[in-house]
Structures are given as C-alpha cells and as structure tokens.
Amino acid sequence: xxxxxxxxxxxxxxxxxxxxxxxxxxxxxxxxxxxxxxxxxxxxxxxxxxxxxxxxxxxxxxxxxxxxxxxxxxxxxxxxxxxxxxxxxxxxxxxxxxxxxxxxxxxxxxxxxxxxxxxxxxxxxxxxxxxxx
Numbered sequence: 374x375x376x377x378x379x380x381x382x383x384x385x386x387x388x389x390x391x392x393x394x395x396x397x398x399x400x401x402x403x404x405x406x407x408x409x410x411x412x413x414x415x416x417x418x419x420x421x422x423x424x425x426x427x428x429x430x431x432x433x434x435x436x437x438x439x440x441x442x443x444x445x446x447x448x449x450x451x452x453x454x455x456x457x458x459x460x461x462x463x464x465x466x467x468x469x470x471x472x473x474x475x476x477x478x479x480x481x482x483x484x485x486x487x488x489x490x491x492x493x494x495x496x497x498x499x500x501x502x503x504x505x506x
Contacts, residue, residue: 403443403467405451405460412477413450420447426457433459440466448473455479 400420404410410424425440440463449467451460453476468474 401443401446403446403449403472405449405457405463406455408455409450409452409477412452425449425463426459429457436463444470446470446472448475450475450477452477452479 400417402413402416402420402422404413404422404424406426407424410422413422416422423443425443426436427439436459444467446467449464449472451464451474464474
C-alpha cells in the first residue's frame with residue numbers, strides 16, 4: 374500500500390517535471406542560412422538566434438538532428454534567393470509545429486524600400502518578427 378502511494382507521488386512529480394522542461398525559457402528564432410541570419414535586425418533581449426543549415430557539406434541526418442532541437446522555435450526565417458535544397462521540407466515541418474515562417478527579401482529589395490511606398494502586409498511581417506509571442 375505504501376509503495377503504490379509512493380509510486381503515485383513519484384509518477385506525478387516526474388510528469389510535472391516533463392511538462393515544465395518541455396516549455397522553452399526564451400524565444401528561439403531559427404534562420405535557415407547565415408545570409409538570412411545576417412539580414413535579421415536586432416532581436417529582443419530574451420530571443421536567441423540559431424542557424425539551421427551551417428554548410429553545404431552537411432548530411433541530412435545532421436541537419437535533421439539540429440532541426441529536432443529547434444522544434445520549439447518562435448520563428449523560422451529564410452531567404453528564397455539563398456535557400457538550401459532542403460529548406461521547403463523544414464518550412465513545412467516548422468509550420469506543422471506552429472512556428473511563424475518569414476521569407477525575407479534580398480538586399481536589393483531592401484534598398485527599394487527607401488524610395489517607394491511599402492505595402493502594409495510587408496511592414497506587418499517585419500514588425501511581427503520583432504514582436505515575438
């Protein structure tokens with residue numbers, strides 16, 4: 374009787390620890406490449422930026438293992454012009470986990486923003502990246 378009661382208390386405590394440990398303590402922003410990471414502006418103090426595709430010679434297993442550690446990300450940022458061949462797969466995976474997907478424009482498009490009116494959806498996308506959930 375005492376053992377079963379002790380086991381129930383232990384199991385309850387263990388389940389509570391798993392639930393707490395599964396919650397990320399900070400906002401995680403995943404950049405698909407170093408080019409995408411360099412195009413991101415300043416992030417809030419509690420945000421951390423990591424890069425998914427470190428180099429072209431990496432195997433799928435290495436990238437997939439890294440992506441698994443990043444599954445609790447707040448945002449996934451990529452640049453279509455500098456994307457890896459596996460980027461569409463990981464965009465879909467992150468989207469299925471509820472991660473916000475942001476496609477950044479290339480540098481020449483940024484230069485045009487100074488000289489012409491920017492549409493509201495584009496402004497909202499960049500503003501939302503700065504205001505992480």
